Amino acid sequence: MIKLQRSAKPGFLDHAKVIELTDKFIQTQDSVWNHQEIKRNLLSSSYEKCAYCECLLTEESKYMEVEHFRDKKHNPLLVVIWNNLLPACKRCNGKKGTHDVDVEPIVNPYDDDPSDHLYSKNYRLKPKTTEGSNTIDSLSLNDRERLVMARFDIGEKVQELVGTASERLESFINQPSMIRRNKLVDIVENLLKESQRRSEYAACTASVLIGDNEFQNIISEMKRLRLWDSSLDALYNEADSIKL
Ligand SMILES: [Zn+2]
Known part of the structure; x- marks a missing residue:
């Protein structure tokens, strides 16, 4: 995991659009974040890699998913809030599932420097902090x-x-x-x-x-x-x- 910088919010995602898409999600549970512009801007900010495990997302088997840092089950009002979205691979998105980061905080590579929380030894990530440990466990970052x-x-x-x-x-x-x-x-x-x-x-x-x-x-x-x-x-x- 490396430190990332957020890219600009897509132009279409203004205040009115956020309210419209959030309402739609609450009513229908549709994947309202699956929009080309959202995916493109997220991908460019992570060098086309998963923000968590750094696998390339251009390979077919690891296609990109829009990950909600604060999960959508506990935080339905944040489903299209730009700062809550990350590009992730299917594996990491699935592993994290409904993990509640407000209860057990994990590293967000857009806000935190991963090197403050993790170190690398024998090709495995090891924790320096509780957040680091939660990150490794919730995302299974030492998946053999x-x-x-x-x-x-x-x-x-x-x-x-x-x-x-x-x-x-x-x-x-x-x-x-x-x-x-x-x-x-x-x-x-x-x-x-x-x-x-x-x-x-x-x-x-x-x-x-x-x-x-x-x-x-x-x-x-x-x-x-x-x-x-x-x-x-x-x-x-x-x-x-x-x-x-
Ligand atoms: Zn991943």
């Missing part, structure tokens, strides 16, 4: 099949590439050339690009990469050899800002 294994696969790939980057660094130090330099810079750049906000499971990938001592040694050496520039620094800072 769907989440831990997916994070593990990406994390293993990252560590393998860090090993290759080390070899490329050694090769450059032993026999400097432009080709060797470019190969080293390319692989480090690609590793950092996998750990940006828009990447799937970015919080976990960034935690693995930034927390890897071998990777930190590579960076120190690249700085010493003057191979580190402002674009790599910008990528590093974004990865560092989303790690858990």
